[in-house]
Amino acid sequence: MNIAVVGTGYVGLVTGVSLSDVGHTVTCIDIDNEKILKMKQGISPIYEPGLSDMMTRNIHEGRLHFTSDHQEGFESAEVIYIAVGTPEREDGSADLSFVEQVAKDIAFHAIRNTVVVTKSTVPVGTNDKIQSIIDESLVQQVNLEVVSNPEFLKEGSAIYDSFNGDRIVIGANSKEAANILEEINKPFGVPVFKTDIKSAEMIKYASNAFLATKISFINEISNICERLGANVEDVANGMGMDKRIGDKFLNAGIGYGGSCFPKDTKALIQIAGNVEYEFELLKGVVKVNQKQQGLLLAKLNERIPDLTGKRIAVLGLAFKPNTDDMREAASLVVTENLIYSGAEVMAYDPVAIDNAKKILNDDVRYASCVEDAVKNSDATLILTEWDEVRNVDLDVFKSMNYPLVIDGRNCFELEEMKDNNIEYHSVGRPVQNHKVKHRQSI
Numbered sequence: 316m317n318i319a320v321v322g323t324g325y326v327g328l329v330t331g332v333s334l335s336d337v338g339h340t341v342t343c344i345d346i347d348n349e350k351i352l353k354m355k356q357g358i359s360p361i362y363e364p365g366l367s368d369m370m371t372r373n374i375h376e377g378r379l380h381f382t383s384d385h386q387e388g389f390e391s392a393e394v395i396y397i398a399v400g401t402p403e404r405e406d407g408s409a410d411l412s413f414v415e416q417v418a419k420d421i422a423f424h425a426i427r428n429t430v431v432v433t434k435s436t437v438p439v440g441t442n443d444k445i446q447s448i449i450d451e452s453l454v455q456q457v458n459l460e461v462v463s464n465p466e467f468l469k470e471g472s473a474i475y476d477s478f479n480g481d482r483i484v485i486g487a488n489s490k491e492a493a494n495i496l497e498e499i500n501k502p503f504g505v506p507v508f509k510t511d512i513k514s515a516e517m518i519k520y521a522s523n524a525f526l527a528t529k530i531s532f533i534n535e536i537s538n539i540c541e542r543l544g545a546n547v548e549d550v551a552n553g554m555g556m557d558k559r560i561g562d563k564f565l566n567a568g569i570g571y572g573g574s575c576f577p578k579d580t581k582a583l584i585q586i587a588g589n590v591e592y593e594f595e596l597l598k599g600v601v602k603v604n605q606k607q608q609g610l611l612l613a614k615l616n617e618r619i620p621d622l623t624g625k626r627i628a629v630l631g632l633a634f635k636p637n638t639d640d641m642r643e644a645a646s647l648v649v650t651e652n653l654i655y656s657g658a659e660v661m662a663y664d665p666v667a668i669d670n671a672k673k674i675l676n677d678d679v680r681y682a683s684c685v686e687d688a689v690k691n692s693d694a695t696l697i698l699t700e701w702d703e704v705r706n707v708d709l710d711v712f713k714s715m716n717y718p719l720v721i722d723g724r725n726c727f728e729l730e731e732m733k734d735n736n737i738e739y740h741s742v743g744r745p746v747q748n749h750k751v752k753h754r755q756s757i
């Protein structure tokens with residue numbers, strides 16, 4: 316099948332590359348010419364495990380092409396995927412201007428009957444709107460049918476998820492269009508769930524909102540555990556053994572970040588509000604998440620009330636491991652606050668430093684490894700649970716001015732921190748080696 320994919324971000328590029336890998340001929344289109352030039356040379360503009368190799372292979376085998384010219388990209392396309400961004404507007408609703416622009420571009424250039432597939436996360440009713448825009452703007456007498464096909468990949472395991480997803484959701488008005496999409500996806504061997512368009516749109520938001528709810532729920536439990544002396548990891552493990560609850564997405568931490576949960580939860584609150592329904596539960600989830608991001612700093616402030624001139628190591632900047640994505644990362648809030656409080660920040664991340672430099676306060680300094688970040692620091696904050704951080708030799712913390720580790724991701728066992736005399740504050744677990752007399756020494 317000849318396919319065009321519009322937008323080459325995390326979703327568009329992974330979709331295009333995966334579709335080419337199972338044998339389709341794919342042209343990826345983006346308005347960012349610099350990105351296109353890079354990708355033509357086989358250079359991936361994003362860090363995503365396995366993506367570069369798969370991309371290079373399919374370029375060489377002649378199935379994967381890139382262009383910044385929509386007309387050229389649509390020329391032989393039988394199916395066009397829309398995978399542009401739907402970022403958050405100031406009021407929390409989804410900004411649909413990129414999607415609407417693509418709908419106009421498609422209508423303007425369409426020269427044959429085409430299935431238009433919406434991969435972008437869009438509010439319920441948007442696919443109908445896209446269909447209307449296309450129908451109103453068509454230049455040639457052709458038939459374009461819009462199908463909803465929301466994406467469920469996770470950053471950091473996007474290629475794996477494409478080939479091992481739990482389901483592919485197809486929302487369509489006609490059996491013919493749904494069948495075309497099912498046929499395209501057959502080689503992935505992932506179960507297909509077909510429904511109407513509005514339900515497909517809602518499945519995407521409801522899934523993200525539910526996962527975010529699990530995270531805020533366990534974070535609330537962790538805060539109560541801290542006060543009562545229980546261990547949230549054992550609590551989550553014990554809960555997760557009940558198959559009705561499930562053992563995934565019960566890791567307590569510093570709240571959810573990234574390009575999806577924060578914006579999609581707020582958008583769903585707006586979607587509900589638009590039909591005069593107050594989504595009280597989800598409002599609570601968002602509020603809990605905002606509170607959770609501040610807890611790490613509160614723990615640090617309790618131990619070091621005056622941060623002026625203190626050197627603070629920050630391990631991990633990306634919103635989660637195995638990605639260079641900094642969107643809504645906890646590090647944005649944490650480093651900003653540290654600098655504001657007069658601290659010297661020495662940060663390390665295995666892959667996100669280049670992106671971090673574009674957004675973080677200019678006063679943040681960067682180390683080239685965990686060891687350099689931590690050396691001579693007064694406290695270490697852990698924000699992202701990279702394997703490189705989890706597996707670090709604990710002796711590294713002995714090079715600190717005083718071994719105070721405040722871990723927002725529960726990377727280490729309590730016993731090992733205790734045995735190594737490291738003062739260790741984690742999330743929802745008892746504090747290790749906290750002796751009040753140290754307070755004066757810091």
Ligand SMILES: NC(=O)c1ccc[n+]([C@@H]2O[C@H](COP(=O)([O-])OP(=O)(O)OC[C@H]3O[C@@H](n4cnc5c(N)ncnc54)[C@H](O)[C@@H]3O)[C@@H](O)[C@H]2O)c1
Pocket residue numbers: 321322323324325326327344345346347350398399400401413416417434435436437466467468469470574575
């Ligand atoms: N990032 C994820 O993990 C993820 C997962 C599932 C769903 N989604 C959803 O998928 C959509 C895309 O997300 P993303 O993270 O890949 O976005 P992104 O911001 O990384 O990429 C969007 C790309 O679209 C390009 N673009 C914008 N307008 C264009 C136009 N008119 N023509 C061609 N290209 C254009 C931009 O230059 C950019 O490269 C969003 O709706 C998002 O909510 C994202």
Ligand SMILES: O=c1ccn([C@@H]2O[C@H](COP(=O)(O)OP(=O)(O)O[C@H]3O[C@H](CO)[C@@H](O)[C@H](O)[C@H]3O)[C@@H](O)[C@H]2O)c(=O)[nH]1
Pocket residue numbers: 436466467468469470471523526530563564565566567568569570571572573574575576579634635
């Ligand atoms: O138990 C957990 C699991 C995750 N997180 C945090 O939640 C955020 C999101 O993590 P994750 O869901 O793994 O990454 P995303 O790439 O944002 O993927 C989510 O958002 C995508 C965009 O919509 C969806 O496609 C995916 O299915 C959905 O998991 C990160 O900050 C994680 O640290 C936790 O705090 N505790």
